[in-house]
Amino acid sequence: MEFINLKKQYELLRPNLSVRVDEIMAGAHFIGGPEVGELEERLADYVGRSHCLGCGNGTEALQLAYMAYGIGAGDAVFCPAMTFIASVEPAVMLGATPVFCDIEPDTFNLSPSSLVEQIEIVEREGKLRPRAVVAVDFLGNPARFDEISKICADHGLLLIEDAAQGTGASYKGSRCGSFGDIACTSFFPSKPLGCYGDGGAVFTDDNEIAGLIASLKVHGKGSSKYDNVRVGMNSRLDTIQAAVLLAKMDLLDTEMDKRQEVAARYWKAFEGKIQTPRITEDSTSSFAQFVLIAESEEQRDHVVASMKKVGVPSLVYYPKPLHQMKAFGGHVVQSFPNAEHYARCNFGIPFSPYITEEEQDEVVSAVLAAL
Template identity: 45%
Template sequence: MEFRDLKTQYQKYKDEIDGAIQKVLLKADFINGSEIQILEERLAKYVGVKHAISCANGTEAMTLVLMVWGIKADDAVFVPDFTFFSTGEVVSLSGATPIFVDVDPHTFNIDTEKLENAIQRVIKKGELNPKAIIPVDLFGLPADHHEIGRIAEKYHLLILEDAAQGFGGSINGQKAGSFGHAATTSFFPAKPLGCYGDGGAIFTNDDHLASLLNSLKVHGKGKNKYDNVRIGLNSRLDTIQAAILNVKLTAFIEHELEDVNKIDCLYNQKLAGAVEIPVIPAGYYSSFAQYTIKLKNKSERDALKTRLSEHKIPSMIYYSKPMHRQEAFNDQKFDDADYMVANKLCETVLSLPMHPYLTEKEIDEICNVIIDV
């Protein structure tokens, strides 16, 4: 059994994927080939924004946006405490200070009441300049972007939506990747839409921002790649990865997103009452980068993980350590009492196999073990 079954997906679309790769090989158009533009246009249309700018990976997608915005030392950027490391890492790389905010115990996304309190504390202290919020669409579920937008407008902050896990999710039909002033996603293989290596994209309706991003991702190019008008990065998506993504995007739109939501329903029907199942608020739609349950305590969670492993059922802990406890951020002082929810989640969450090719027989096998434990 696979946690994220890329092997079955490849077998289903083998002819299309192999053909797309072969086309690139025959043209030897490995950098900035026509597949890149096709992919960017399709991504922008799907998300519902004017511009999709592909790049090397999801981390550099965020880095590029912060570079354009001029985020720097003495700036404060607000980040959820329960998420993958790169969301805080890019803030520190810019020279700014990540301000970690506890999360909602049900959705696992940034707690908007605590977010506003954190902004007010930074303003009152007066040592840092509040500049931006990076809400994360964790496990495929969009954050509370409407309330985040209200808070950002009130305090004149920029919003960078981290939709690395959220591609395909939506709120009342508005797609993840279309919230805030800019948004980013990742095409890491295990993501809802993944390539066969690293890749990422930035989404925006801002023409000027898009122009600068297209320059910065190619060494700050001007009229051409040998006319360098600013300091940038080398952060291009390879043509072969774009070709693969074009095939997989079609599958994602045609059935994969719908299929993972059907699997969510099957899990919920079988597990309700046995464990805490994912909460999807009214009007929200998740792309289920992960299907994550909650147990009562760490010992129960760890015992279940062990039992699943004994039955050769993969499971993962996302995340075993909150951001404020990461050694890389030891230069800051944190009060553990400010992160009670994140601390508890790290001890109680467990992610189960979730992908469009999971069978009902496999779901029964997984759920029977859980219910037995």
């Protein structure tokens, strides 16, 4: 059974997208075409930032941010224990040390109290320089940026917003991507604003940082790509993917409204029966995924197996917290119970602005029958 029917979206995109792609093919401007600049301007205006710089993918967007601020050996980067590895992986590749924090048990986002605790531990030990916090809009739910921003200011830390799942979401009237010193997003196909391949972007209000990232993402270019003034990387957003995203932006607000309607139906159906996500106060989630939390790993596995038997898909987002990853085994000295409980008990259910009410009813029936 196909719940997430991208064909429905493509039928809406086809007229606009076909014209754009035909123009790109005719002009053979596949890298750095005018559509890339148009998308960057439009996204900067949508998010509320001075600069948007497209790049190869969301991981590289974060890498560019870490590189631009000189994150490296001896630096501590604070990160929620429950997120995708890309949130902190580029910092580790540059030599920094990840310092994990627990999440809140209901919003699944970085816990401000745990963040303070981990910062104070690093400060007391004196082995690392506290440098940056990466706050993730987890599953599209905005982090607590007022509290986290104050913590960063109090401790002199850079704040990076990982808005890979947050495009279209908002916190206290401002859109995700507009928070922190710098923000990064992903256009992976499953994201709320996704292209038909890989893509990403960096958002900043700092003219100097924007210029530095523009250089870094094209091999550290100076006046041209053959005038290399620093060591950089190759991270460019393809013109065709920019065209896809421009066409999808025309649908974004309508899709966000529909996502709220779908979430509201799920909340009502599951109220009092199983834990549903709680959205951060004064916020709107983009609902990149809609995740339920079972009482135990055994109950989660039973529900997932029962759903599969009746043809209703599910997927775990994510099955292991970062502090338990082999890749980070040398950096962890404690456990984070909320992140661990989430990993054991979460399962995502079919969610899309194009899921029908009948399909939602099938999902609900499958879950409730298993419970």
